Amino acid sequence: xxxxxxxxxxxxxxxxxxxxxHASTPRAALHGSAPRPGARVALVLSGCGVYDGTxxxxxxxxxxxxxxxxxxxxxxxxxxxxxxxxxxxxGQPSESETxxxxxxxxxxxxxxxxxxxxxxxxDHDAAIFPGGFGAAKNLSTFAADGKDCRVHGDVERVLxxxxxxxxxxxxxxxxxxxxAKVLHGVEVTVGHEQEEGGRWPYAGTxxxxxxxxxxxxxxxxxxxxxxQKNKVVTTPAFMCETELHHIHDGIGAMVKKVLxxxxx
Numbered sequence: 001x002x003x004x005x006x007x008x009x010x011x012x013x014x015x016x017x018x019x020x021x022h023a024s025t026p027r028a029a030l031h032g033s034a035p036r037p038g039a040r041v042a043l044v045l046s047g048c049g050v051y052d053g054t055x056x057x058x059x060x061x062x063x064x065x066x067x068x069x070x071x072x073x074x075x076x077x078x079x080x081x082x083x084x085x086x087x088x089x090x091g092q093p094s095e096s097e098t099x100x101x102x103x104x105x106x107x108x109x110x111x112x113x114x115x116x117x118x119x120x121x122x123d124h125d126a127a128i129f130p131g132g133f134g135a136a137k138n139l140s141t142f143a144a145d146g147k148d149c150r151v152h153g154d155v156e157r158v159l160x161x162x163x164x165x166x167x168x169x170x171x172x173x174x175x176x177x178x179x180a181k182v183l184h185g186v187e188v189t190v191g192h193e194q195e196e197g198g199r200w201p202y203a204g205t206x207x208x209x210x211x212x213x214x215x216x217x218x219x220x221x222x223x224x225x226x227x228q229k230n231k232v233v234t235t236p237a238f239m240c241e242t243e244l245h246h247i248h249d250g251i252g253a254m255v256k257k258v259l260x261x262x263x264x
Contacts (some may be wrong), residue, residue: 033228038070039262043095044116045077045105051086053101055132058172058237059108061248062130067256069170075122077105078116078154083137084143097187101138116154121161125262128255131173142177147211149181156182161182162261167230168261173237174205179216187227191220191236202239214241221246224253233257 017237038200043227045063047053066073078101085097106113129135136143140151159182162169176188192199193206193216206216217225221240226233235254237247 010137010181010184011197015247016250018077037246038072039259040123041066041073041258042119042124042127042158043073044073044127044129044139044155045075045101045108046112046130046132046138047077047082047099047101048134049086049088049134051091051138052082052084052099053090053104053132053134054108054130054239055173056108057247058130058132058251061126061173061251062170062255064248065252066259067129067220069255069259071259075105075109075113076116077102077109077113077118078138078152080138080152082134086133095233101134119154119158121158121165121167121245123160124167126168126170126258127158127162128170128258129172129175131171131175131239132202133174133179135173135175139175140178140181142181142208146210147208149177151178151181151227163230163232168231168233168258170233170253170258172254173239174202174236177205177212179234183232184213184229185215186230186232187215187217187225188232188234189217189223189225191221191234191239192218199241200239201241205239220250222249222253224250224257225246226257231261233261 045054082099082101083091085099087094138151139155142149163183179186193203195203209216209238219225221236221242223231224235233254235250251257
């Protein structure tokens with residue numbers, strides 16, 4: 001037994017003699033290095049609820065994919081009244097009710113939200129705008145005015161700041177109309193250009209985008225279009241009537257491309 005203990009002790013001493021050599025190898029250095037910091041992404045909301053604010057499933061999908069991609073997210077919304085409040089059980093406006101876009105967006109942000117007026121492109125690597133009618137009612141007047149719409153001042157400023165800084169912008173569902181209005185000649189997608197029996201009920205939006213001077217690119221619901229020149233990434237999301245997981249996958253494709261562009 002004494003001989004066995006002596007043998008084990010001698011082998012342990014021999015192994016420890018090589019420990020510094022192993023620790024200094026490139027492989028060990030790689031494992032000991034600090035992780036690469038995640039992209040800083042600003043998420044811009046437009047309220048809470050598909051018919052008068054942000055589409056919740058889209059916002060949630062964006063947040064899930066950003067989390068999976070290691071991004072650090074800060075959520076913003078304008079401190080303004082909503083265009084109107086819709087009773088989502090009836091799909092009709094509630095004439096006697098008023099709500100604030102920032103306050104409603106805070107529901108999605110779990111209270112951690114900042115006034116859009118304080119968003120600066122200098123503090124972030126990318127910006128993403130989920131859809132929902134709030135993008136066309138609160139962030140712009142597209143729902144009422146179509147191609148003659150106006151974009152909220154801070155939304156326009158933010159889009160122009162990120163674009164001028166060469167930082168990527170992601171938009172989904174109806175939100176690409178914001179980029180189409182503000183960034184002349186940008187390429188975006190809202191899906192297909194024909195209704196196809198109701199599968200693409202908002203297909204007419206593509207013509208409005210063209211009228212705004214932008215280029216519309218036909219894409220499927222699980223795809224994202226990348227305008228490499230302008231670093232604008234778009235996906236159709238709920239512009240298509242389809243299963244939820246297809247929309248989730250398309251938003252994932254958009255988020256992935258945005259994060260890839262952050263590295264270029």
